[in-house]
Amino acid sequence: MGGHTKWTIRGERLVDDGPYFRLSTVDVELPDAKTFTQYVVRMPPAAMTLVLDADHRVLLMYRHRFIVDRWIWELPGGYVDGAEDCAAAAAREVEEETGWRPRSMEHLVTFQPAIGSMDHPQMVYLARGADPTGTTPDVNEAELVRWFPLTEAAAMIDRGELVGAASVVAVYRALNMVDAQRPAGPGGRGSADRDRAGR
Known part of the structure; x- marks a missing residue:
């Protein structure tokens, strides 16, 4: 304009x-x-991944964030190293931090978490399915790694258990995407919202 x-x-x-x-x-x-x-x-770009399985469960990590001194759930992710491909960086972080290897990677959303005072691009990818690598994640990265229903992840945001900007944006974006793909009618489109309301 x-x-x-x-x-x-x-x-x-x-x-x-x-x-x-x-x-x-x-x-x-x-x-x-x-x-x-x-x-x-x-700050350099960061790449995160929302890993979603066929049952619409999302892979989350439980870790301590010392700056806010809280234990929280969040998506795997980290900085993009130099000229590294962003999708490759996101997939690498999933494997290193969770012990799961994504089967596919597609761009979900890019955003700036605090554009009034910080330049820090956040790129979120969607992985449809993942396979265990057989390796144990570094305890310094994650205390626990678990799969949660996508609707439960949204409820965790409401309870303040999932608070990181990239995780919040990705969960809501994926929830809207999954909901939009459901057929209209009973049990179809809009059922995710009903599930959340019924909790």
Whole structure:
């Protein structure tokens, strides 16, 4: 869309950086010429996978997140390494963190979790089915790995047991996709919503 005035970066100063982040202060000019300075974090893309089996169960990991000091359930995923293919990175993370190898990978959604202060693309993939590799996941990655009905994963969001942005977005996106594919009528389209309401 044309005719709009952008916010303009007038200067950026590096505060700190590392392998997976870059922290800067950015001087910004608004359309009305007012200015302000803000911290900005830039991080490499991350790739996550929602693994869904034929019974519409999703593969989740139980782990401790020290920043918020909570045990939560979430999707497997991690940073994309350099020029690594994003879908390959997502599949690699599933195998490393859960001990399951995805049978297929398709892009589900890409989003920015905190675009007002952070540039950190999150790419979520859908895997239809997975096979066990026979390896035990690293205890530092996951305390437990379990399959849950997709509708139960949505209920876990409501209970605050699944809170990560990528996991929440992916579960709702997959739930809408599965629901849309059901035939209309009793037991068909809309039944996922009824299942959630009946809990």
